[in-house]
Amino acid sequence: MRLHHQQSLLLIVDFQAGLLPVIEGGEAAIEEAAWLAGVAEALQVPVWLTEQYPERLGSTAPALLSALGEQQVWQKRHFCVMEEPEFANALQAQKARQIVICGTEAHICVLQSALGLLEAGYEVFWLSEATASRRKDEARLARERACARGAVAVTADMVAYEWLNRCDTTTFKEVHQRFLKPRSPRDVTFF
Incomplete structure (x- = not known):
């Protein structure tokens, strides 16, 4: 069950301005989602965003x-969704x-969307370090529940290298130079 960029879509759920101030690790989660979105764009993987009731939570x-x-x-x-x-x-x-799904809040919109995708027959990959909630335990439990129903927990690096598949292509070299340089270590644990 490897990821293939030709069959993938990156779904970023509800990283909304009005919600982020209360999300534990929200800024770091956005950074990770943005990093993978850059890789996705380079590989022509569609990137879709959702916004829950933006009139209330902002865009x-x-x-x-x-x-x-x-x-x-x-x-x-x-x-x-x-x-x-x-x-x-x-x-x-x-x-x-x-x-590949990530966003906020893990235990509400991300979880319910992941379960809905699984019910519809899609393979769902839970991008762990880019999925967060107000409380870390809720994010952890959401990931566990989604994975118990068939989702697969992944990291951004796992996804990027599976999408790239091999190291001897022009695409790999271009993406590696642009995105796959060493990133700063994270001091926040994500689930």
Whole structure:
């Protein structure tokens, strides 16, 4: 069950300005999601964002938007994005069968979206260090629950190197120079 960039989509859930101040490790999670989104863009992996009730929670955090290239933004009212018919239909029209998911809050919208994706037959990969909640225990329990139902916990490095597949290509060299340089160690634990 390896990831293939031709079959993947990166789904970034609800990193919204109004929510982030209360998210434990939210800034570091955004940094990790933005890093992987850069790799995704270089490999032409679609990047989709969701926003839960943006009139109330604000739009996607500017720090994330400024780091992203081309992306699709979906506004939603359901906690599970698969309950939004427009989103579900658009996803079905994509060639993506492997969904790398991250965002906030892990125990609400990310979890329910991951479960909905699994129910619809997608392979779901839970991007651990880019998924957070107000409380660390809720994020950990959400990951455990999603994985118990069939999701696979991954790190950004795992995803990037599986998407790249080999080291002797021009693409690898370009992506490696641009994104895969050593990153600073994180002092926050993510789940």
